[in-house]
Amino acid sequence: xxxxxxxxxxxxxxxxxxxxxxxxxxxxxxxxxxxxxxxxxxxxxxxxxxxxxxxxxxxxxxxxxxxxxxxxxxxxxxxxxxxxxxxxxxxxxxxxxxxxxxxxxxxxxxxxxxxxxxxxxxxxxxxxxxxxxxxxxxxxxxxxxxxxxxxxxxxxxxxxxxxxxxxxxxxxxxxxxxxxxxxxxxxxxxxxxxxxxxxxxxxxxxxxxxxxxxxxxxxxxxxxxxxxxxxxxxxxxxxxxxxxxxxxxxxxxxxxxxxxxxxxxxxxxxxxxxxxxxxxxxxxxxx
Amino acid sequence: xxxxxxxxxxxxxxxxxxxxxxxxxxxxxxxxxxxxxxxxxxxxxxxxxxxxxxxxxxxxxxxxxxxxxxxxxxxxxxxxxxxxxxxxxxxxxxxxxxxxxxxxxxxxxxxxxxxxxxxxxxxxxxxxxxxxxxxxxxxxxxxxxxxxxxxxxxxxxxxxxxxxxxxxxxxxxxxxxxxxxxxxxxxxxxxxxxxxxxxxxxxxxxxxxxxxxxxxxxxxxxxxxxxxxxxxxxxxxxxxxxxxxxxxxxxxxxxxxxxxxxxxxxxxxxxxxxxxxxxxxxxxxxxxxxxxxxxxxxxxxxxxxxxx
Numbered sequence: 001x002x003x004x005x006x007x008x009x010x011x012x013x014x015x016x017x018x019x020x021x022x023x024x025x026x027x028x029x030x031x032x033x034x035x036x037x038x039x040x041x042x043x044x045x046x047x048x049x050x051x052x053x054x055x056x057x058x059x060x061x062x063x064x065x066x067x068x069x070x071x072x073x074x075x076x077x078x079x080x081x082x083x084x085x086x087x088x089x090x091x092x093x094x095x096x097x098x099x100x101x102x103x104x105x106x107x108x109x110x111x112x113x114x115x116x117x118x119x120x121x122x123x124x125x126x127x128x129x130x131x132x133x134x135x136x137x138x139x140x141x142x143x144x145x146x147x148x149x150x151x152x153x154x155x156x157x158x159x160x161x162x163x164x165x166x167x168x169x170x171x172x173x174x175x176x177x178x179x180x181x182x183x184x185x186x187x188x189x190x191x192x193x194x195x196x197x198x199x200x201x202x203x204x205x206x207x208x209x210x211x212x213x214x215x216x217x218x219x220x221x222x223x224x225x226x227x228x229x230x231x232x233x234x235x236x237x238x239x240x241x242x243x244x245x246x247x248x249x250x251x252x253x254x255x256x257x258x259x260x261x262x263x264x265x266x267x268x269x270x271x272x273x274x275x276x277x278x279x280x281x282x283x284x285x286x287x
Numbered sequence: 288x289x290x291x292x293x294x295x296x297x298x299x300x301x302x303x304x305x306x307x308x309x310x311x312x313x314x315x316x317x318x319x320x321x322x323x324x325x326x327x328x329x330x331x332x333x334x335x336x337x338x339x340x341x342x343x344x345x346x347x348x349x350x351x352x353x354x355x356x357x358x359x360x361x362x363x364x365x366x367x368x369x370x371x372x373x374x375x376x377x378x379x380x381x382x383x384x385x386x387x388x389x390x391x392x393x394x395x396x397x398x399x400x401x402x403x404x405x406x407x408x409x410x411x412x413x414x415x416x417x418x419x420x421x422x423x424x425x426x427x428x429x430x431x432x433x434x435x436x437x438x439x440x441x442x443x444x445x446x447x448x449x450x451x452x453x454x455x456x457x458x459x460x461x462x463x464x465x466x467x468x469x470x471x472x473x474x475x476x477x478x479x480x481x482x483x484x485x486x487x488x489x490x491x492x493x494x495x496x497x498x499x500x501x502x503x504x505x506x507x508x509x510x511x512x513x514x515x516x517x518x519x520x521x522x523x524x525x526x527x528x529x530x531x532x533x534x535x536x537x538x539x540x541x542x543x544x545x546x547x548x549x550x551x552x553x554x555x556x557x558x559x560x561x562x563x564x565x566x567x568x569x570x571x572x573x574x575x576x577x578x579x580x581x582x583x584x585x586x587x588x589x590x591x592x593x594x595x
Binding site for chain 1: 384
């Protein structure tokens, strides 16, 4: 089943009759060719009709979601977000039209709408068209908008070029947003990002400000040379969480010096089987 | 005591203002769309301005613990550029249905020209079509006649007076506004529109039914603490606390609350109005019980000696 159809089913199961009827009428109008102006008004009226309570999907529904669109995780979606993406998706299957509409809607969007449009990124036709739109969302000063792109959204890892991807990761740390909900984080680590993150850690240390232990997750595979000094510093002067993060990160390094450093401090790290869960714990415990 | 400032142009104000407003007990503001001191020449600048009212400014206010709402419309001054006004009328439906938009506003008359009349009527029709409230700006010049005319046209167009707020009243206009069943708002403005002392006398004479006050603070000389300062003076001069609460909080909420877009629970729940805002500011005043009768605290400017 297609993701848009799933959205329709999930909404129908949750909305009271009047709201469900309003939405179905809107979907019909969208499918039969709606004027831009009417579409914009319709989408802006969504929160007044369907409300903003969480969609609260069951495990089975979430599984159906990721089966229909790999990587899609609407766990945090609300009713208005699902309805807005559903309406927008029903209005066209032409990527060029969608991209133009999305630009127009985002230029006039309020916060709730922006979150919906960006969460919908993995569902729009002709996915390569929205990379600049996603990068614009990452530049937002509104954290909720940034996280709509960055968290539990497979789009960035699939479509962003390396500079935009690296900005996403660095900005997450910059605004105090956790890294572990970023889809595809490990697969898109790269030496440039590792260098940027080390520079950022040095800036924070110079200002006597804390550094998120999660940062080292993206540095580990490239730990070598002077970067090993940073890890040594973590082992010697870091908090318990930072030491744990350093050990987890160095496990992925290939440099022999990194292996020696890890051996030296292995006793601090314990032996954790699941590093993914451990990184998640460090994100929530660290700050 | 907590306050609502139902007419203030926060886009023109600083973060210091937000901090002092929150400290003085202001929990919610309504920002009407208006002009920017000099006329706009492009529809694009209108779009960006309206987008900021529903987007960035609301987010910014929340950072200071203040709930932000707005009214959307074409103001009377800029209605006189008809070529531009036509384009603005076309884009208003993009914004009117958005979350937190409590009314069509501020619209009405300035010079009372034919063009102003045309777009005032067109926007009243939009309000009727969308079932929305209206916030009316009454003119500075020829005020009494302009105020009467604003109400005449609203009634002629079929609006219920109870869904229309007539703003910037004075001693000469208030009686007719109340007699005809409209909401009467007063702008407390240094030197020009209305001072706190004059309003105390109005409150004494007209009571607190269908009356409320605002600051209309903008980019000109104006005071974003006008509402709490006037409340303080009213209490000191013996106006009953219930009347102060009505004119500085409850009546504005009752009037604009008819839109369903502004609700007391937004600031009383002890949570941010929208959890997606990931609110990270001070928590003064949220979740407190109202203490009717207390004198509002008017913060002095307090400069920290160093940047931390």
